[in-house]
Every structure is written in C-alpha cells, then in structure tokens.
Amino acid sequence: xxxxxxxxxxxxTDWFSQRIKFIKGIGDDDTTILVCCTLIDALGKCAQPERGxxxxxxxxxxxxxxxxxxxxVSICHLVSEGNKYIKGYQDLTTYTCEKLKWVDQNDCSNxxxxxxxxxxxQNEIRALDFANKFMKFCQKYKYSTxxxxxxxxxxxxxxxxxxxxxxxxxTRENRPHYIRYTPKLPLNSQPIETKKHLIFxxxxxxxxxxxxxxxxxxxxxKQNINPYERYGLE
Numbered sequence: 395x396x397x398x399x400x401x402x403x404x405x406x407t408d409w410f411s412q413r414i415k416f417i418k419g420i421g422d423d424d425t426t427i428l429v430c431c432t433l434i435d436a437l438g439k440c441a442q443p444e445r446g447x448x449x450x451x452x453x454x455x456x457x458x459x460x461x462x463x464x465x466x467v468s469i470c471h472l473v474s475e476g477n478k479y480i481k482g483y484q485d486l487t488t489y490t491c492e493k494l495k496w497v498d499q500n501d502c503s504n505x506x507x508x509x510x511x512x513x514x515x516q517n518e519i520r521a522l523d524f525a526n527k528f529m530k531f532c533q534k535y536k537y538s539t540x541x542x543x544x545x546x547x548x549x550x551x552x553x554x555x556x557x558x559x560x561x562x563x564x565t566r567e568n569r570p571h572y573i574r575y576t577p578k579l580p581l582n583s584q585p586i587e588t589k590k591h592l593i594f595x596x597x598x599x600x601x602x603x604x605x606x607x608x609x610x611x612x613x614x615x616k617q618n619i620n621p622y623e624r625y626g627l628e
Contacts, residue, residue, distance in 0.1 A: 399620050406621040407611040410437065414607065418600045426596040428549040430603045435546075437610055440624045448542060455538040458609040459602045463570060464538040466509040469493045470572070470590045472535040480531070485522040512536055537570065541594055568597045 397405070410433055417429045431451075437458075438450030445453065455464045473480070473494050480486050496508055510518075512532055519525045533539060572590045614621055622628045 399618055400615065402620050402622060403611060403614045406440075407607055407614075410607045411604070414600060414604050418597075423596040424549060427545055427594070427599050430596075430599045431546040431549060433603055434606065437606060440621050441610060441613070443624045451542050451546065452536075452538045454606060454610075455541070455602070458606040458613070460605065462511075464536070464541075465511045465513070466537045467512050467515060467532050468535045468537065468540055468592055469509055471540065471592065472532065474589070475535075480528070483524050483528070486519070486524060486528050489519060489522065509537075537592070540592060544592075545594060545599075568595055568601070570594050570598065 413429070413433060417426050420426055420429075434451060434454060435447065438445075438447070438454040441454055441458070442450045469490065473490050480490055493510065512529075515532055516525075516529055519528060522528070571593050573593055574590055613619075620628060
C-alpha cells in the first residue's frame with residue numbers, strides 16, 4: 395500500500411529520533427556532538443536542499459533551533475579575534491569595548507543574556523561609519539557560525555574539537571557557557587593572559603537536535619512536503 399506524505403514524514407523524522415536517543419547514551423562528548431552534527435547536516439538538506447552545506451547548517455540552527463541562542467554574537471571573540479578589522483574605526487572600537495566591559499562584568503552569567511543578538515547590534519550601530527562592513531564581521535561570530543566552524547568542521551574534518559586543554563568539561567552545564575583557560579605554550583615561553591572559549595555542551599547539542607527534528611516535522615507537515623523528494627529519492 396502506498397504511503398501518504400504524512401506517513402513518510404513520520405517515518406523520516408522517527409528515524410532521526412531513534413538515532414538521537416541512541417547517541418544520547420553514548421557518553422562520549424566528541425562522538426555525541428559529531429553524530430549530532432551529521433544529523434543536522436542531513437536535516438538541513440531536507441529543509442533547504444538548494445543551499446550549500448554551510449548555509450544549510452547555520453540556517454537550520456537559527457530557524458528550527460533555539461533562535462534566542464544561535465543568533466547571539468560572541469563579543470569577546472569578536473574583539474579578541476576581529477580586533478585587526480575594527481582597529482582604526484573609532485566608533486566601532488568604542489562600541490565593542492563597551493560591550494566587552496558588560497560581558498566581562500557578567501562573566502559568570504548565562505552568556506546569551508550578555509551577548510547581544512545580531513539584529514540588536516545592527517540596530518545599535520546603524521548610524522555609525524562602516525556599519526555594513528562591521529556587520530559582516532559579526533556574522534562570523536554568531537553562535538551558529540561559531541559552532542559550525544569550531545565544532546562541526548573540527549569534528550568532521552579533523553575528528554576533534556578545537557581545544558587547548560583536556561580539562562574542558564562538555565557536560566558540566568546543559569547550556570552554552572564561557573570558560574577561561576591558558577593556552578598551552580612551548581617550554582620556557584613567556585606566560586600569556588588567559589583566553590575565553592565558548593562551550594557548547596554535548597547534552598545541549600543533543601537536545602537541540604531533537605528540537606530541530608521536531609520543528610522540522612511540524613514544518614514538513616504544514617507544507618505537506620515529502621522529505622524523500624528533497625534528496626531526489628522519489
């Protein structure tokens with residue numbers, strides 16, 4: 395008997411649900427995040443088959459995941475890694491320094507209560523010189539892009555998460571959070587100041603993958619879309 399579109403959606407999303415339940419019991423952070431990233435990649439193909447893999451991945455996080463998290467911009471990374479681009483633009487330097495002060499003063503806070511959404515930044519700097527150029531830098535440090543580049547690509551292409559310490563705990567909290575660390579240095583090197591890293595716990599990523607799958611199921615149902623057609627299978 396031929397399956398209806400609704401039945402195909404059920405079958406498709408149930409397969410992902412079973413995979414996620416299985417990997418949540420693995421107990422290895424890198425493996426959990428790696429498998430979740432491959433599932434998000436696959437779900438992205440279903441949601442936006444015409445897009446490239448990076449765009450699909452990032453858009454899926456922002457459209458079907460927790461939008462209040464993924465569209466935040468990591469100010470401390472924007473300043474520390476993007477300072478060479480901001481330097482020379484007085485208004486932008488002042489703006490980012492003021493934002494960084496707020497983040498540093500609230501170091502133990504939930505990071506997505508101190509890091510602003512990218513839309514908020516755009517509204518706040520609209521009147522500043524080089525605002526459009528600055529927004530391109532901000533895109534790079536969105537949580538969604540940061541996760542794609544530092545976690546997804548690190549695990550998929552190099553089988554590791556970029557890290558400078560084996561002590562980083564990816565299960566300590568079920569939410570993104572910053573940690574301070576001192577990068578490893580060669581012997582006899584001069585000590586350098588501590589840095590920050592944005593942690594995405596494995597439990598948080600697994601829960602987000604579940605949410606994305608459920609949200610995609612609702613979207614496919616409302617649009618009456620056969621998911622298998624998105625892969626050219628039917």
